[in-house]
Amino acid sequence: MTTTTQTAEERWLRFRQARNEALAEPHGWLTLTSFQWLGDEPAALELVPGLWSAAGDTASLTAHSADALTELASGRLVEGTLTAVLADEESLMWVAYGGADGRRVVVELARRAGRYAIRTRDAESPVLTAFTGVPVFDYNPDLVVVGRFEPNDEPRQESIRTAHPDVPGTASTVGDVVFSLPDENREFRLHASQEDAGSLAITFHDRTNGTTTASWRKVATRRPRPDGTVVLDFNRAINYPSAFTPYGTCPMPVRANVVDAPIEAGEKDPLR
Numbered sequence: 001m002t003t004t005t006q007t008a009e010e011r012w013l014r015f016r017q018a019r020n021e022a023l024a025e026p027h028g029w030l031t032l033t034s035f036q037w038l039g040d041e042p043a044a045l046e047l048v049p050g051l052w053s054a055a056g057d058t059a060s061l062t063a064h065s066a067d068a069l070t071e072l073a074s075g076r077l078v079e080g081t082l083t084a085v086l087a088d089e090e091s092l093m094w095v096a097y098g099g100a101d102g103r104r105v106v107v108e109l110a111r112r113a114g115r116y117a118i119r120t121r122d123a124e125s126p127v128l129t130a131f132t133g134v135p136v137f138d139y140n141p142d143l144v145v146v147g148r149f150e151p152n153d154e155p156r157q158e159s160i161r162t163a164h165p166d167v168p169g170t171a172s173t174v175g176d177v178v179f180s181l182p183d184e185n186r187e188f189r190l191h192a193s194q195e196d197a198g199s200l201a202i203t204f205h206d207r208t209n210g211t212t213t214a215s216w217r218k219v220a221t222r223r224p225r226p227d228g229t230v231v232l233d234f235n236r237a238i239n240y241p242s243a244f245t246p247y248g249t250c251p252m253p254v255r256a257n258v259v260d261a262p263i264e265a266g267e268k269d270p271l272r
Helices: 003-023
Strands: 032-037 043-045 048-055 058-063 080-085 091-097 105-112 115-122 144-160 169-179 188-194 200-206 217-221 229-233
Touching: 048 091, 048 115, 080 091, 144 188, 169 200, 169 229, 217 229
Parallel strands: none
Antiparallel strands: 032 115, 043 048, 048 058, 058 080, 091 105, 105 115, 144 169, 144 229, 169 188, 188 200, 200 217
């Protein structure tokens, strides 16, 4: 193994450590225990105290001090009715309850496809307490490939499905990343979205899905170089939260983003 490969693998190991630590946060993605839509009339929901509803653009929670719900923003017990207004796709860590500190379970308010829902995040979720790290393929330097970015004249919007059957989504793509894989005498072309600081994100299917990997994954690149080249490090391909929990609303790939080849790098299916 060369010094360059060792250095790259060491960086990947640090990336893996940071990734596992982020997933193990007390109220992170591994703690989701429910996803429940809010109705028009105040009603009780599973796993949470209080009465919950949504009318128009406003979500409401009515509770009494005996419910022991704490508003996270103020730190006060909820006594009466709280309201919140979110834009579509926004989320709010709204209230908490349970445990010695009253914050074992955080209730997230979310607005998806114009509807309000809550998700419960339990710091003692079995998924979190049993977590020892995401299974991954061994580091493979051959799956760090150089591609080229071909930008669109302007971003394109495409309707997509998400991990939740009742939540449609939209992907905004800014161009294509074109690349080849080892032992594959052909090019692959995937639509990319733009993230912070000009980096690119690609959500994709490949032939490992459903066997060793989850149904889809995501890989990010740095900002394209001045000559349009980008580096795709598939060792850093990661799962969406929906690979760990049935309560995610994660975006599926756009229709074109299918790699008809196995990409045996990055994160595996955590449930296999």
